[in-house]
Amino acid sequence: MTQQAPAPERLGPEHLIIFDNVSKFYGEILGVNRINLTIEPGITSLVGPNGSGKTTLMNLMTGLIQPTRGRVSILGITPGDPQALFRRLGYCGQFDSFPKGMTGYEFVNAFLGVHGYSRKEADERTWRAIERVDLVEAAHRKVAGYSKGMRQRIRLAQSIAHEPEVMILDEPLNGLDPMARAETMRLFRQLAKEGLHLIISSHILHEVDMMSDRVVLINNGYILAEGGVQGVRDEMEEHPMQIMIRCDRPQEFAARVFASDNVVEAQLHADKQGLFVKTRNAEAFYLLLNRVVIESGMNIETVAPVDDDLNAVYHYLIGSNGGGQA
């Protein structure tokens, strides 16, 4: 976590972001389910494939949507109190849309006016934010004429202009060129050093690896793993994978595979026509399975991963180092 931050166990709710048994359903469609999560200061990345629930979590934090069940608290404030919350929270969403006809400067400045700042203070804050994202030269050009990366940066400027304590950033590196990416990550690290909470969503674990203090891995609306980046990696790698095998001699098969170090558990089906195997190394297990079949002449009817989901997500995330799809 951040150097200046007090020890997490001593932090009260006024320093934390807390999801307390939060669920969100869109009609009958699950957004997120039974989320219990406490986020401390520093950079926390929400990682998961597209549609996994990252944006839903972020929108719940900002009150753009409301939980079907449970409560969300940001530094002790509920999202139902925008007057208090948005003095301390900035959100850079992923919608690449802007109020029509504005220049970059007007865009940042206008919403500082809505915050209630005087014109002089709004002007000062606008320039400070625009300088931080390195858009001074383009500040008086229309946003509609910006490149995608510039639009991303001006949105970032708008979300940091009031100097919030919590920043929520939905895919903030999308559309940035490598230079801008590196510069933006440096800015995030700087903000985290200043004691901010940064909640960043990404579907690229490699990217997250480089800047996060902590990772929350989410898929299909559920949190799969959370903690330090290396811890999550280890957790994912060490998580035993369960495979179902339907065959004619499951007991013999169990005895053979148990000799392997990779198999941690084998459980026979009630009908004695198959078994569940838990392994820490699926690839090694499949090689073993081939060998057993060749050597014993066993009839295998079905081989199917039972909880492939977790692994699939992990491989999706690290697959293109990275990345899933950008």
Add this chain to the structure above:
Amino acid sequence: MSTMIGQRTVERTVSRTDWGLWLRQIRAIMRIEITKNFWGRRALLIYLLAAVPVILMFLLVMVHPEGGKDISRNWASAQEVFGYIYEYLILQTIVFFGCAWIFMNLFRGELVDKSLHYYFLCPLRREVLVAGKYLSGLLASGLLFSLSTIGSLVLLYYARGYPANVNFLFDGPGIWQVFDYIGITLLGCLGYGAVFLFIGLFFRNPIIPALLVYGWEWLNFLLPPVLKKISIVHYLHTLAPVPMSEGPFATVVAPTSPFISIPSMILFTAAVIVFAGIRIRKMEISYGGE
């Protein structure tokens, strides 16, 4: 890692009722809305709509060979004809559709453009947002349609010829008629604005409810007395400076006094805005569904 949310409250940086802050925020919202909605290309249609009665009066007075002379000769009936033009063309069509366009776009347009969340992410009470947006619409529509009304009246008075028109305007009832028409226009913007703001906020397809309101307002003269009073045009009609018949099929209702009409309109508007303010607190942004 479950943690129960503490009941401890944090110190607020903003007092619960900070009128000074709200006024600054409303001013900022109005600046954004006026710049965005009334200086851009989207506003062109509204300007054209507001110009229609002026163009029509211009054609009648300046281009029609007998138009100007007829007005001058039959001044009393010219005023009555203008009263009908005002009520059916300006008020029930131009102001109605103009307000529909302006006020429904205040929220619906932002949902379509996917930019409403910028407001929702400000330290701003949503009721204040409703008030700011409504006032910006009211300012724009009131100014535009008042100018349209004034332009039409100027052409009407011009046709009467000098010095009769100047005498009528400053020594007769003319100036009060002008004020009356402007007042009715402003009240129309006030009432229709509130209705359309509400429709734009809470109906995904606002065209159908807007057309239902249009039908209700146009058929108002046929409605039984009780229902007649549940409309905007009824109160505006009773304020007309030149008495007008609603036709042979109209149900007869005693005119409502201006001392009841005007406060009723204001109260109605306030009620709709308050209701919209309450409803918007629970509003969620889901652009995907727009």
